[in-house]
Amino acid sequence: MIDRLRQRRQTTRQNRAIDRAWQAAPTQAMRDEINLFAQRRQPL
Structure with a gap:
């Protein structure tokens, strides 16, 4: 449960x-590069 909350908080922070x-x-x-980075990153 605590790990799930931390994971959601970290994902929100990254977003x-x-x-x-x-x-x-x-x-x-540069926006296109950021979009590519965001799409390729591993979900937490």
Whole structure:
């Protein structure tokens, strides 16, 4: 149970970080790279 909560918290934190990076990316190419990274990362 505790591990599941930690896992959800970590996933949420990562998703927010990816979203911030995507919004701060100066070019569409960088956004595309961030999208690829987000799609390829292993789910926790």
